[in-house]
Amino acid sequence: xxxxxxxxxxxxxxxxxxxxxxxxxxxxxxxxxxxxxxxxxxxxxxxxxxxxxxxxxxxxxxxxxxxxxxxxxxxxxxxxxxxxxxxxxxxxxxxxxxxxxxxxxxxxxxxxxxxxxxxxxxxxxxxxxxxxxxxxxxxxxxxxxxxxxxxxxxxxxxxxxxxxxxxxxxxxxxxxxxxxxxxxxxxxxxxxxxxxxxxxxxxxxxx
Amino acid sequence: xxxxxxxxxxxxxxxxxxxxxxxxxxxxxxxxxxxxxxxxxxxxxxxxxxxxxxxxxxxxxxxxxxxxxxxxxxxxxxxxxxxxxxxxxxxxxxxxxxxxxxxxxxxxxxxxxxxxxxxxxxxxxxxxxxxxxxxxxxxxxxxxxxxxxxxxxxxxxxxxxxxxxxxxxxxxxxxxxxxxxxxxxxxxxxxxxxxxxxxxxxxxxxxxxxxxxxxxxxxxxxxxxxxxxxxxxxxxxxxxxxxxxxxxxxxxxxxxxxxxxxxxxxxxxxxxxxxxxxxxxxxxxxxxxxxxxxxxxxxxxxxxxxxxxxxxxxxxxxxxxxxxxxxxxxxxxxxxxxxxxxxxxxxxxxxxxxxxxxxxxxxxxxxxxxxxxxxxxxxxxxxxxxxxxxxxxxxxxxxxxxxxxxxxxxxx
Numbered sequence: 001x002x003x004x005x006x007x008x009x010x011x012x013x014x015x016x017x018x019x020x021x022x023x024x025x026x027x028x029x030x031x032x033x034x035x036x037x038x039x040x041x042x043x044x045x046x047x048x049x050x051x052x053x054x055x056x057x058x059x060x061x062x063x064x065x066x067x068x069x070x071x072x073x074x075x076x077x078x079x080x081x082x083x084x085x086x087x088x089x090x091x092x093x094x095x096x097x098x099x100x101x102x103x104x105x106x107x108x109x110x111x112x113x114x115x116x117x118x119x120x121x122x123x124x125x126x127x128x129x130x131x132x133x134x135x136x137x138x139x140x141x142x143x144x145x146x147x148x149x150x151x152x153x154x155x156x157x158x159x160x161x162x163x164x165x166x167x168x169x170x171x172x173x174x175x176x177x178x179x180x181x182x183x184x185x186x187x188x189x190x191x192x193x194x195x196x197x198x199x200x201x202x203x204x205x206x207x
Numbered sequence: 208x209x210x211x212x213x214x215x216x217x218x219x220x221x222x223x224x225x226x227x228x229x230x231x232x233x234x235x236x237x238x239x240x241x242x243x244x245x246x247x248x249x250x251x252x253x254x255x256x257x258x259x260x261x262x263x264x265x266x267x268x269x270x271x272x273x274x275x276x277x278x279x280x281x282x283x284x285x286x287x288x289x290x291x292x293x294x295x296x297x298x299x300x301x302x303x304x305x306x307x308x309x310x311x312x313x314x315x316x317x318x319x320x321x322x323x324x325x326x327x328x329x330x331x332x333x334x335x336x337x338x339x340x341x342x343x344x345x346x347x348x349x350x351x352x353x354x355x356x357x358x359x360x361x362x363x364x365x366x367x368x369x370x371x372x373x374x375x376x377x378x379x380x381x382x383x384x385x386x387x388x389x390x391x392x393x394x395x396x397x398x399x400x401x402x403x404x405x406x407x408x409x410x411x412x413x414x415x416x417x418x419x420x421x422x423x424x425x426x427x428x429x430x431x432x433x434x435x436x437x438x439x440x441x442x443x444x445x446x447x448x449x450x451x452x453x454x455x456x457x458x459x460x461x462x463x464x465x466x467x468x469x470x471x472x473x474x475x476x477x478x479x480x481x482x483x484x485x486x487x488x489x490x491x492x493x494x495x496x497x498x499x500x501x502x503x504x505x506x507x508x509x510x511x512x513x514x515x516x517x518x519x520x521x522x523x524x525x526x527x528x529x530x531x532x533x534x535x536x537x538x539x540x541x542x543x544x545x546x547x548x549x550x551x552x553x554x555x556x557x558x559x560x561x562x563x564x565x566x567x568x569x570x571x572x573x574x575x576x577x578x579x580x581x582x583x584x585x586x587x588x589x590x591x592x593x594x595x596x597x598x599x600x601x602x603x604x605x606x607x608x609x610x611x612x613x614x615x616x617x618x619x
Contacts, residue, residue, distance in 0.1 A: 001385050001392040102357060102541075106382035108394065113603045113617045117229060135222045136590075186590065 006104035009096050010055060013047070013105055014086045022075040023109040026148065029069035029078060031110055033185055034140055044181050045069065046105075047082065054099040060089045068181070070147045114141065124164050127157065128196045136185035143188060144180065157192070171195060210257075210402060211264045212595075218401050219595045227595060230602045231265025237605065238268040238346070240324040242317070244284065244333035246273050247497040248465055249435065250397060250524040251330050251353055254597070257400045261598055270324075272317055274334045280309040284333045285472055290363035291332070291356045292439060292519040303366060310336040326605050335370040347608040350374040350388075353397070354521040355542040357383045376608060380522045380543050393604055396546065397522045398597035399531060399588070404500035406531055409508055417505035421491055423459055428571055431461045431510035433503055433528070436477040436494070439519040440464075441539065443483045444560045446490060448516065451564035453489075456571055461506055463493035507532050511577070512570055516563050520544050530554075531588045533581035537566045547592075553584040 002024045007013040017025070028046040043049050043065035052061035063085045072078040090096070099105070117138070121130050131139070142156040150159055158175050161168040174195045180188050216224045239262060243251050255271050262269035276284070283302045290296040298306075313334070318341060321327055325346040329335055331353055338348050350371045356364070356379075364386065371377065371388055378393045379385045385392045399406055415425075423429060430449065434440040442462045449460040462480065477494055484490040495502060507513055513529030515538045522543030529536045530547065536554035538544035548554040555566040570577050610617050 001382065001394065102383060104383075106385070108382060111607050111617060113230075113606055115229060115233065115618070117226070133222050135226050137226070138222075184590075 002107040002109045004107040006106045007099075008104045009098040010051075010057070010060070010086065010090060010093075011096050013050070014083065014090065016105075016107055017047070017079065017082055017086070020107055021109065024107050025075050025079055025082075026069075027108055027110045029067070029082075030144065030148070031140075033144070033183075034110075034137070050099070050105045054103040054105070055097040057089075057097050060086070063089065070144075070153060073153070112141075112145065124161055124168055127161075128193055131157075131189060131192050131196065134189065136189070139185050139189050139192070143192065171198075174198065210260075212261055214402055215593075215595055218589070219593060223595050223599075227265060227599055227602070230599065230606070231267065234602060234605060235266035236268055237326065237609070238270070238324045239326045239328065239605065240270045240272060240320055241328045241330060242272045242274060242321075242334045242337065243330035244274050244276060244281075250522065253400075253403075253405075253524065254397060254594075255330075257403065257594055258598060258601070261594070262601075265598075265602070270320065272320065274310065274313040274317075274337075276309045276333070279305055280333075287332045287363065287367060288354060290360040291352075291354055291367070293358045293360060295360050296363060298363065298366070307336045310334060310340060313337070314340050326608065329374070332367055332370075335367070338373055339370065347375040348373075349604070349608070350377040352377065352379055352384065355384055355519050356386055357542070359386070376604070378604070381546055384521075384542070395597065395600040395604070396543070396592065397524055397527075398592050398594045399524055399527045400594045401531065405504050406528060407504065409501065409504055413501065414505045414509050417502050418509055420502075421461065421493065421506070423461070423491065423509070428456065428458045428511040429461060429509055430458055430512050430514055430567060431463070431506050431529075432514045432516065433507060433525045434464045434515065434517070436464055436473045436480055438472075438476060439517055441516045441518050442480045442492075444518075445514055445516050445563065446480070446483050447560035448514075448563035448567065449490065451561065452567045452571075456568060457489075458567070458571070459489045459491070461491045461493065461510070463491075463495055463503065463506055465495045465497045465499075503528075504532075507534065510534055512537060512567055514563065514567075515539065515544060516557065516560075517541055517544060523547065527588055527592050530581075530584035531592075533578075533585045535570055535577050535580040535584065537563055537570075551580075553580055553587065 002020065004016050004020060007016050032044055032046050042052060043061060045064065048061045048065035051057045051064055064082065067081055069078050072081065121127060146156040147153045155175060158172045161172050175192065178191050183191060212224050212227060241255055241259060243255060245252050259269045259271040283298065283306050286296045286298060321337065322341050322343045322345065327346060327348045328351050329337060329348065330351045335350060374390055376391045376393060377388055378395050380396055382394055418425060432442060432445050436442065445462060449458065452458050481492055484492050507529055513534045513536045515523055515526045515536060517523065517539040518541060520539065520542035523538065526536050526538050526544055526547045530553055536548050538548040538554060538556055540556040540558050545556060548556050550556060557563045557566055607617060
């Protein structure tokens with residue numbers, strides 16, 4: 001938990017987003033996919049999900065849901081974008097929407113524990129089987145969390161493949177095109193494997 | 208439990224087990240002591256039955272200790288439990304003193320182990336005073352509250368909180384339960400053991416045997432609620448829902464549960480439930496001993512619908528169990544049930560006996576939908592609510608606490 005009081009209405013949500021730490025912001029925009037859930041939410045950030053489910057505000061949910069957190073170069077820019085959407089929406093509303101008791105927005109932050117699994121691959125051909133055998137946490141770390149720490153907001157697989165010459169470029173581009181906003185981590189793994197297996201099939205056809 | 212982690216590999220996959228072993232390697236030899244107030248009955252004991260041996264399997268020096276209490280003590284702690292779940296209960300100064308006294312009495316056998324431990328996990332309010340009784344403790348102490356304390360009775364919480372404030376961290380099942388405490392609070396959802404007698408695959412003959420023992424008609428639908436006989440589980444509300452359904456569909460109802468040694472109200476409430484059942488031959492009220500896990504398993508598997516119509520609930524492991532058996536669950540719109548039951552996906556959330564009756568009828572009339580929901584439910588449990596995820600969360604929390612850092616990323 002972040003230590004911030006829960007937000008019970010949209011105004012409080014706005015004020016907490018304005019003042020919360022980067023880790024809180026990052027958690028609610030980017031780590032939703034890691035949180036255990038039986039649900040298959042319409043949106044992949046917690047603010048949009050809360051707006052839809054608890055405030056019953058579909059318009060706000062749609063607008064917040066379309067914010068791509070990975071497209072901003074800093075979390076301050078992401079914060080500004082979220083506040084812009086909420087402020088504009090607040091200016092349109094005759095009444096502030098409230099959540100029912102027990103359905104408040106609780107602000108959380110996460111600690112990432114990173115350790116070396118001891119596994120190594122020495123050639124891109126081994127990447128498919130490596131990705132297939134990764135835990136969902138590793139998929140998250142190398143494909144999504146990587147965008148927070150790499151210079152060009154790239155995933156680790158693409159960064160690594162860049163060193164293996166032009167023949168891998170098309171697969172780097174294909175990975176860039178993965179629309180992961182709607183994927184669970186298991187689905188994301190399947191899609192990455194699909195891209196890499198697609199390479200093998202294409203090469204076979206080319207021969 | 209004598210199973211090792213390897214036994215779960217087929218269910219959760221090799222990478223998950225490998226990851227646990229890698230984390231375990233970094234915690235080898237760390238002494239972890241869990242303390243609660245009952246060895247059997249209830250979700251906490253069930254979790255500790257598997258968690259402690261699996262921590263040992265990973266190389267941790269894990270222990271489980273159960274405090275002993277008098278009937279008076281358990282009446283007081285039951286009142287605390289009820290107060291934390293919102294009932295207005297008044298405890299006298301003498302009650303609070305008795306509460307602490309029983310913990311002092313337990314100290315003679317526990318003190319050395321607790322003060323030497325690297326990590327102590329105190330489960331629920333019963334053993335909470337132990338921390339202040341161990342001034343020479345050297346490890347980190349975690350208060351793990353399993354119950355729904357989203358709206359506690361404030362005067363009671365105000366006093367109880369003084370026992371929890373000095374802990375190094377606390378754990379709640381869902382964010383809604385977290386109360387302000389002056390230390391880091393973590394969210395860890397509970398889980399089930401897919402290979403335990405309660406959740407393992409069963410031979411159809413075993414299921415039929417239980418059906419015969421309970422005298423259930425194989426040709427009519429069965430609704431099952433498994434839970435302790437506790438007012439917050441609302442078995443009387445389930446009987447009301449059953450009666451509404453019976454007007455149109457000849458369903459059978461099974462209300463089955465045992466008692467926990469730390470719950471002195473169970474027997475009296477069971478009599479209330481029997482009275483509400485009015486000798487209806489299609490209402491089967493079963494007071495089960497705590498070790499008949501296969502019977503519970505069979506009842507859940509033969510059910511058409513699993514119900515858990517609680518009015519307050521910590522997490523609701525019986526919901527997870529039902530979902531794991533591929534059953535849609537109709538659950539009360541409270542506590543951890545809200546996390547597990549998603550309308551039209553894994554079951555339905557309801558607030559009243561009328562709501563439960565409505566959803567029972569809906570599901571019984573939509574068999575294909577019911578099967579699809581059951582399939583989806585099982586997969587979500589596999590991914591999120593099996594013991595391997597639960598164990599990993601505990602190990603990571605221990606790593607974080609032992610690293611003494613507030614950084615958002617820890618390299619180990």
